[in-house]
Amino acid sequence: MGKDQELLEAARIGNIAVVGKILEQISKRNSGPFSSFRRSPCINSQDVNGYTPLHHACLNGHGNIVRLLLAHNAAPDMPDIRGSTPLYLAAWAGHDEIVKQLLLHTPKAANPNAQTIDNETALHCAAQHGHNTVLAILLAYGADPTVRNNSFQTALDLAAQFGRLQAVQTLIRTHPELLAPYRSSGSKTPTTSTIESTPYTISPSTHLFTHTCLHLASRNGHKKVVEALLAAGVDVNIMTNSGTALHEAALCGKKAVVNVLLQAGVNPNATDGSGHTALDLLKDYPPHVTYEIVCAIKDFYKDASNGTHFKPINELSDGDDHERSDSSISPVPNIAFERGQNDAKVSAIAHKEFLMPKTPQDQSPPPQPCKVSPVKDA
Structure with a gap:
């Protein structure tokens, strides 16, 4: 040597x-x-x-x-x-x-x-x-x-x-x-009139972000992170071409996050880049797969029509430890989905793990050989 x-x-x-x-x-x-x-x-x-x-x-x-x-x-x-x-x-x-x-x-x-x-x-x-x-x-x-x-x-x-x-x-x-960039200049909690009478449809031209920290936390079921971001002023209705954070959480089976977003005032009639609401996207899957998520969103409609007050974000329940995905306790399986560059319609596969992004356990560490490799030639 x-x-x-x-x-x-x-x-x-x-x-x-x-x-x-x-x-x-x-x-x-x-x-x-x-x-x-x-x-x-x-x-x-x-x-x-x-x-x-x-x-x-x-x-x-x-x-x-x-x-x-x-x-x-x-x-x-x-x-x-x-x-x-x-x-x-x-x-x-x-x-x-x-x-x-x-x-x-x-x-x-x-x-x-x-x-x-x-x-x-x-x-x-x-x-x-x-x-x-x-x-x-x-x-x-x-x-x-x-x-x-x-x-x-x-x-x-x-x-x-x-x-x-x-x-x-x-x-x-x-x-x-x-x-x-993610704070609203004047967003308001949706009322009965905005939910029932005036669909909150946003054109694709207003989808300013490829992703946001709120969307990333929501799709992975990190409830406490979602609550922290909302408490810090992130607009719950901020959009990407995939829709709101509700679209992400609903498609990935993150029931606890769906509830947090709904209670914080996310608009369930907001549409993604292809004009679909979160409920529209869930219609493509077997009812037993999406049952709890669909019920949570529909219950939100009922509560809004009954004049139920939304909870301030600092009054939301604590929930699970932030390092654990909500899917670990929810019977709703994750839904894997892919979005093609030339096709805005979501294609999803039920009963399989959400494929992106990877969990920390899936991340490869920096390359470290078991023993020192040969010295590079000069």
């Missing part, structure tokens, strides 16, 4: 004695006369995945080795083959002290807004995986929460999608401007 690969392996497994010995050799060989003619191990050597010793130490939580490598001028922003920096890997793993080390390192600190080939930052990673301490540190040291990845998602979108309630609360508390 060459010295470069030995350094990579020692950094990965946390062998500080070997790391220190090799770094001392590097320092000696890089000083004195004829140093330029000597072949010495490289502190920034990369394996076939593009990982440097600093990547390995950050990913595996070896803070003492991170400190030692940085003191010997390891590059804090060197990307791997997917564009992930050591900071990104530390954020993915939730190593808050290492994240802080990288951001405080002098003379050159890690860039908190470095992006991967998918245009994701460390903040996206921390938000998706619910590492709230890491999230707060990144925000304190200049991470930009408005950066969007290749799927046009911000850190808030990912936190909402994966049900990370604390991350959602931190982001909207520290950066309330993130919700500005």
